[in-house]
Amino acid sequence: MYTVADLKKGLKITLDGDPYIVIAFDFTKPGKGQALYRTKMRNMINGTILDRTYRSGETFEPASLEERQMEYLYKEGTHYTFMDQQTYEQVVMEEEAMGDAKNFLLENLKVDVMLFGEKAIGVALPNxxxxxxxxxxxxxxxxxxxxxxxxxxxxxxxxxxxxxxxxxxxxxxxxxxxxxxxxxxxx
Missing domain, CATH: 2.40.50.140 (Nucleic acid-binding proteins)
Structure with a gap:
């Protein structure tokens, strides 16, 4: 469990069942009352931005994300297919989840695929x-x-x-x- 004191840019948490990444963070201590933590978070599945303000003492679940090395196989329409090298399990990712990574993918390229549960939500390419x-x-x-x-x-x-x-x-x-x-x- 994370508390609001753990919030920082790049932290990945689960909110309303979806994984979010903190993209902006601001701490404010008014003269009276509790400290306020203003955050801007991006949904890692659909990309929507969420602005929220939290008070000290609130807690968050860490996002259960897994990164696996996979091989890019092919593109079919707007779907990109990757294969796990150990289990030979195939994962399909939507084009909007690919971001700029789609510009650099060649068949058989080894990449790190980020999974939330069994859903592929992102790709980390070699530099x-x-x-x-x-x-x-x-x-x-x-x-x-x-x-x-x-x-x-x-x-x-x-x-x-x-x-x-x-x-x-x-x-x-x-x-x-x-x-x-x-x-x-x-x-």
Missing amino acids: FVNLRVIQTETWAKGDTSGNDSKPATVETGYVLRVPPFIDEGELITIDTRNGEYSTRVKG
């Missing part, structure tokens, strides 16, 4: 993934017009800015935390 550039503008050698980057589309359909020397068919490393180009893969 860097290698994706192939499938479309970009050609660069004229000696072009010094000042553009130090150009748009490129990778095999997942994600569009990002890359240096002008990157060509179609090249493998690049992308930082999944910010979605930006990191380096060109040699070889």
Whole structure:
């Protein structure tokens, strides 16, 4: 059990049967009376934001979340399918629960899937993934017009800015935390 004194940004709790993560927190001590704890929480299943104020002494249940390493198998419509490597159990996740992670998923990529009960509610990607550039503008050698980057589309359909020397068919490393180009893969 957590008390309101345990509340902090990033804490995961269960509220009304759903998992929530605290995204903002403020402590106020008025001149008289009990201290007030103002929180802003995001529902980890549907993404809704909840503002609540609590008084000292109130308690919360920790969110019973489990993270399991799984392999991304395929996308069918708006559903993404993952498989547990130990049990071969498959889990399906809705596209809205994927967030930006869908931009970097390739078949057979190992990811950490967050589960609430048996429902998949989030994906943690590796910090860097290698994706192939499938479309970009050609660069004229000696072009010094000042553009130090150009748009490129990778095999997942994600569009990002890359240096002008990157060509179609090249493998690049992308930082999944910010979605930006990191380096060109040699070889």
